[in-house]
Amino acid sequence: MNYEGSRVAKVLGIKYPLIQAPMSWVTDAHLVAAVSEAGGLGVLGPNAGYNTLTTDMNETIERMRSEIRKVRTLTDKPFGLNVLLMSGEALDEFTKSWVTMAAEEGVTHFVSVGNASEQAFGFMKEFGGTIIHRPLTPTVDNMREAEALGADVLVATGYDEGGLIPASALGTFTVVPTMVDAVDIPVMATGGINDRRGVKAAFALGAEGVYIGTRFIVTQESPAADNVKNAIITSGYANMAFVSPLQRSIRTRTADRLAALNLDKQNTLDLDREISKLGGLRPGMLEGNMDEGIVSVNTGIDIIKSNPTVKELIDQLLELN
Ligand SMILES: Cc1cc2nc3c(=O)[nH]c(=O)nc-3n(C[C@H](O)[C@H](O)[C@H](O)COP(=O)(O)O)c2cc1C
Numbered sequence: 668m669n670y671e672g673s674r675v676a677k678v679l680g681i682k683y684p685l686i687q688a689p690m691s692w693v694t695d696a697h698l699v700a701a702v703s704e705a706g707g708l709g710v711l712g713p714n715a716g717y718n719t720l721t722t723d724m725n726e727t728i729e730r731m732r733s734e735i736r737k738v739r740t741l742t743d744k745p746f747g748l749n750v751l752l753m754s755g756e757a758l759d760e761f762t763k764s765w766v767t768m769a770a771e772e773g774v775t776h777f778v779s780v781g782n783a784s785e786q787a788f789g790f791m792k793e794f795g796g797t798i799i800h801r802p803l804t805p806t807v808d809n810m811r812e813a814e815a816l817g818a819d820v821l822v823a824t825g826y827d828e829g830g831l832i833p834a835s836a837l838g839t840f841t842v843v844p845t846m847v848d849a850v851d852i853p854v855m856a857t858g859g860i861n862d863r864r865g866v867k868a869a870f871a872l873g874a875e876g877v878y879i880g881t882r883f884i885v886t887q888e889s890p891a892a893d894n895v896k897n898a899i900i901t902s903g904y905a906n907m908a909f910v911s912p913l914q915r916s917i918r919t920r921t922a923d924r925l926a927a928l929n930l931d932k933q934n935t936l937d938l939d940r941e942i943s944k945l946g947g948l949r950p951g952m953l954e955g956n957m958d959e960g961i962v963s964v965n966t967g968i969d970i971i972k973s974n975p976t977v978k979e980l981i982d983q984l985l986e987l988n
Pocket residue numbers: 688689690691693712713749780824827828829830831857858859860878879880881882948952963964965966
């Protein structure tokens with residue numbers, strides 16, 4: 668495949684139309700810099716580089732500032748920052764401070780996820796921002812709306828993905844061509860892309876780039892715990908369970924407990940909130956305490972069989988060697 672002249676690469680100022688998706692707790696400066704150095708766009712996700720939780724807004728922002736500075740010491744290539752637009756407000760105080768800090772640090776590739784708004788997009792654009800937008804549940808209407816509000820690139824997410832999954836059960840093969848036909852700006856595909864066959868399929872469906880999360884967890888540079896990387900290599904979809912209506916996990920003791928509650932029609936607990944109370948993805952994925960946590964991955968982990976360097980992985984995915 669020839670990626671020369673790809674619209675995504677051009678708009679983002681990178682070599683290959685590939686983004687390492689932001690993932691809470693399991694990205695850090697090393698992973699992000701390695702992706703950008705290899706020609707893709709690395710993206711810092713929430714809690715990047717840290718193994719303790721803070722709920723203080725200023726500390727959250729200053730921690731990310733220091734991680735951004737770390738990336739800068741490792742690469743001079745562009746990289747991005749996750750901006751979560753999920754509070755229900757058009758532009759909340761946290762998002763304003765978060766984007767302002769990024770812009771002060773010279774980061775202007777914003778991977779916004781959630782609800783597009785004129786105010787939030789306008790604010791990012793004031794800093795000369797490039798907006799890669801991903802609705803959690805893609806629809807023709809919300810993709811067109813994000814395009815009209817000024818997104819530069821859109822990401823179409825299939826139900827196969829790891830993390831918080833879309834509320835509609837449309838697989839990547841359905842979502843990608845539907846969204847490609849709905850808008851004029853470039854659409855990237857995400858959800859279950861774990862090898863070169865997935866990458867080729869995404870482009871065959873009309874995507875102009877690939878946005879990949881789970882596969883990057885199992886790389887040398889990823890901060891995920893070694894036993895988690897091994898668990899992904901040795902597990903398959905048969906070892907997974909729904910731990911809430913919107914989250915899957917490899918089976919662990921905690922995942923089994925949550926999965927039982929998820930199946931129990933009498934259950935009234937908000938299981939996503941329960942997962943947050945347990946520390947989100949930190950205990951299971953970053954600390955490797957699999958009993959006490961969950962391991963969120965996509966549906967295609969049967970085909971993940973190695974722990975390469977980021978450069979080796981990108982070379983394999985894009986058939987560069
Ligand atoms: C462990 C994990 C954590 C995630 N955390 C976030 C997050 O904090 N912010 C976000 O925008 N997306 C998050 N996602 C979703 C990814 O950005 C991306 O949409 C997804 O991983 C793509 O699908 P794939 O895993 O099949 O490649 C997460 C995904 C995973 C697997």
